[in-house]
Amino acid sequence: MSIRCIAIGLAALLSWFGHCAAQTAEPEPVRVGDRWSYDIKDGATGDLRHAVTVVAVDINDKEITARTTIRGKDRPQTMVFDLDWGRIDDGAWKLRPSGIGIKRPLQIGKEWRSDANAMNVQSGVAFRASGVAKVMAQEQVTTAAGTFDTYRINATVRMVNTRDQTKSSIWTFVFWYAPAVNRWVKRTTEAHFDGRLRDSYVEELTEYSRKP
Numbered sequence: 001m002s003i004r005c006i007a008i009g010l011a012a013l014l015s016w017f018g019h020c021a022a023q024t025a026e027p028e029p030v031r032v033g034d035r036w037s038y039d040i041k042d043g044a045t046g047d048l049r050h051a052v053t054v055v056a057v058d059i060n061d062k063e064i065t066a067r068t069t070i071r072g073k074d075r076p077q078t079m080v081f082d083l084d085w086g087r088i089d090d091g092a093w094k095l096r097p098s099g100i101g102i103k104r105p106l107q108i109g110k111e112w113r114s115d116a117n118a119m120n121v122q123s124g125v126a127f128r129a130s131g132v133a134k135v136m137a138q139e140q141v142t143t144a145a146g147t148f149d150t151y152r153i154n155a156t157v158r159m160v161n162t163r164d165q166t167k168s169s170i171w172t173f174v175f176w177y178a179p180a181v182n183r184w185v186k187r188t189t190e191a192h193f194d195g196r197l198r199d200s201y202v203e204e205l206t207e208y209s210r211k212p
Helices: 003-014
Strands: 035-042 048-059 063-070 077-082 087-089 093-096 111-120 126-143 146-161 168-178 183-193 196-209
Touching: 048 196, 126 168, 126 183, 126 196, 146 183
Parallel strands: none
Antiparallel strands: 035 048, 035 196, 048 063, 063 077, 077 087, 087 093, 093 111, 111 126, 126 146, 146 168, 168 183, 183 196
């Protein structure tokens, strides 16, 4: 497996709705059965890459376990997050303590950092991931799911191969987090390898439902 493919998989690990208007007040906690669906499109061409649905299937005082289904694939993927949506385990990668997540409560100017060790359970390749995130603004965003009041959060994560520190990548994310749906309604991702843009994509919420 190439280092680039491994890094792309890790970046996905660090970071992965009816019409309603979100409020920026703190939401009710995520419940088992809550469901978010997204279209993931190529950042350069706008072409649809995947349609993904995330369903919360188990929650405790430390973790959210979710079932992620990609349209067209039979087998769903189980993922474990901390309560801030920082990823911990997706079956292929394990992070300790977790990915950067969304550290609530949010307010403009709030900043947080994250350092994690990540291990690919199949190849044994290890990375050190260091990130920083900051709440930049409050913005209204419209997707296929509706119009939402959001916090715009900019995040950057640098990943270094612990076996060969000359191999690294920089990932930049912009989250539009809507408290009313307990998750982001839009997220952009850019990946830079060797100083060059290698990949970019956009996730937009298409449907959200909350367990009664």
